[in-house]
Amino acid sequence: MSTFSRYLPIFVIVPVCAYLGMAAIQPADATGQPRLRDFASLPVMEEGRIKPVDSVARTDLMLLSKIQTFKEGDKKGQPAIKWFLDAIVGKADKAEVFRIEDPQLLDVLGLKPRPQWFRYSAEELEPKLDELVKYFKQAQKIKPSEWDPFNRNVMDLANHYMLCIQMQREFSPPLLLLIPPAAPGQEWRSLREAVQDAQANKTPDQPTLAYREMLSSYMNGDAKGFNRALAGYQSYMRDTYPVESRKAAFETFYNAYAPFYHCSILYVLMFLVAVASWVVYTQELNRIAFWLGLCTLVFHTCAIITRMYLQGRPPITNLYSTAIFIGWGCVLLSLLIEGLYRNGIGNIVASVAGSLTTLIAHNLATDGDTMKALQAVLDTNFWLATHVTIINFGYAATFVAGLLGVLFVLCGVFTKKLDQSLFKSLSQVIYGSVCFATLLSFTGTVLGGLWADYSWGRFWGWDPKENGALLIVLWNALVLHARWGGMAKQRGVAVLAIFGNIVTAWSWFGVNMLGIGLHAYGFMEGAVFWLIAFAISQLILIGIGSIPTRYWQSFGTAPVEPTQTRFTPPVDKRSRKELVGVRN
């Protein structure tokens, strides 16, 4: 083994750590300017969860503009917290935060299209505001289910505009409670409530005074005054709410760090390396990809643990976290496979699954707070930790089997890579993954039933989400029995496993789109398109995989004679015939 080869892991780990470490460095606020970062870390209460102002600012800005930074004049990439403060004190007129894509709506508002940016400021909207109000009133008279895209866009824009107005009028967005309880047992209050209470009692409490001071200084451009009031309030909060303050500061760091963004970059990089390994320097690049994957997985794990700490919950609490967790599960399983076989297939699957799921998670994050407090039905850590985690791990295992199936088909049909040993190892891991997926999806599904029985006395209700999970179990069981009964051979299992992708995607997202059932988290329109596109792509792959093997590149030349191992089910005579036929 060469020196390079021996120390190869270090050549990967060090740069990855350096990259992640650099990304963790966040610039401090400039001296003489308002200390926005510190303000962003102040704990507040929204929708039943204590979080930093930063998270509120980011989700609100995301709602309007679909990104977490904004542009004002020539200054790009301004932080959400600046827009938030500006909007509260009424200085955000020039901030380009309203995303408008609809050409018809732009026309109505007399705005020029801005391809690739799409965002406009309040100042630009105001000249034709009457038009917006007119169409808003028209749309109000129509049932939401009958809105056309224009109606919907008008309603969205009007609501976004009103949010800004309200932020200015109420000194905070709706639902945001800035003022912590004055005494134990009391509730958080909004700034307006606190000011009213103060007027009634004539004794404003310290948080109310501090916010008033901060906001008025900020409005007057008095950075010193703002920072003084902020420092005072920070030390007050640190003394009275030490845990909340620490958590909020940590969450602010987490928000700015955006660990899953770095995960997706690293997964894409891993994919490129893994693909390159099929062309040149196979062994070395494969190991690089593997170690890259391993580092990313560790980082991914840490990020999930951070979320668990911040939320005080098991890893999965909503649709967003399923994407992150399923991605994690896929990567973990694929890297295990890679560790066992060291032939690059695990790397490919891990990197594809990792990049796709982080991409899906990114798109799901636009819905709002990804760490929302849970409603009463879901308020149980025991079942969230068992049923939800296991069933999602089952999804992950089914996806891994499906992706391996895709790899099997693509390699076999279009390349000559699917030689005897790859054929054998791929069939083994597909089969193994399906077994594992059966175990997990069955256990997870039944645990869900037990939860339902425990919580509302109905083990099985034939609810769409339950049925979705049952479909996965049925499908996996079908694949296994077809294999054992000799109805499907190695290739058959691979092709059937691809269909498992559709089944899992249906259970994961499709069921929510039916808009029914206790489990449906919400309807996502764009997602319907992607789900259908995904299903079609998988059907095409199944079609390709069903092409007789004599047309497969791999079988055309390479002699394939799988030897029987103890792990694979015995190859029966027919499949031998099939393979012999391939050779001829």
Added chain:
Amino acid sequence: MADVAVPSTQDDLVDGDLATAPKPAPKAVRSWSPWHILSFLASLRLTVYLFVLAFILVFVGTLAQKYAGIWTVVNTYFRTVYVWVPLQIFFPSDVSVPGGFPFPGGWLIGGALLTNLLAAHLVRFKLSWRRSGILLIHAGLVVMMLSEFITGMFAVEGIMTIVQGSTSNYLEIHDQNELAILTADGKQVTTISDRLLRKDELIQDDRLPFDIKVDRYMVNSAEPIKIAPGEKNIATAGDGLQYLAPAKAPVSGVDTQQPNDVPSAYVTFMKKGTGQSLGTYLVSEWWSEYLQMFDEPRPQIVEDGGKRYQVYLQPKRVYKPYSIELKQFTHKVFKQTDTPSNFASTVRLVNPHTNETREVEISMNKPLSYGGETFYQSGWLPGDQGTRLQVVRNPGWIMPYLSCGMVSIGMLIHFGLHLAKFLKTQMKKSRDTIAPAGSAA
């Protein structure tokens, strides 16, 4: 792995694991000998086909919930021998598509799977460590299927609605309705199930003070509206003279506004055995105590020979020997949102027969068990004025727990044994050669 396989054809037979499997009948015998039938029933091929059918059934049973309520779907797709699947379910509701196709229902597919499973084990029962996992898995699945069967046949689910400060001693079964006949002072005489009412037949029974003819039964109806002058009306007595109940399509699973069908009916009451009409009445569940929780329910008054009877169309009631009083209902939301953070009912249970009194809090994920029944917090009345408890009696409730344990342990044993063996060889191999296989080509 293949030791569960039943070779359905000679081709499937291989050496190794299957050597011990019983030999199928010689090929020359083509008749339907018992052995043939048994080996067909026990074949893995049949298992796979049944899985395909089950897969399709569950899928269409999910799609169907776009158009029909969950209980309708459960009863017409899963707890039935066969189902007529309308093509409409594959299309959005704004496209109307006629036609459909028959399909085996849940009982049939489940029964066939059970037969298949039992037959397979009958044919090749053999106790060994290697097979213990499979045996345990399949035994667990048998328990699971039986449990769904027992639940389907014997479980009773009802709702107990209690207004704050008041007491209730009955459950309402929401997918069944009844015509209740009470004396003028509120004593129940008898009830007629909606299964009879739907038949539009003359109902005669000794327990009934009169004969009843159902003129029209509406499975679902809108709230009765004042009749316009000159409008056609078949009612000749009671509130039906002033009100009309418009018929509606049955509710679907998607409908969040209305969770249950609210039936109405036109019925003619007749003097016992004479056919002499006492009047055609409109009866509607909209006027029952269930839907008029905070207003006066509207009984239809039928007079016969000087005796007055009250008639209600209402969800089927099951009376209990105990009563439950709602002391306090709490419904907490996260401040400034509608998201419930917790809801709970503090109730007092009194059973005069056993002299028992209990005060308990029932909340989400924290049910109360009493007398073989379990009470779950399920909903609340508008304005938090009362609570709805889901009450379930399921004699088979323990079976899924058992089954889950059996199957999970079985899978762990079965897959674990194989994984261990595989890992052993793989480790050895990777110690021998580190060269990646993919690079060979």
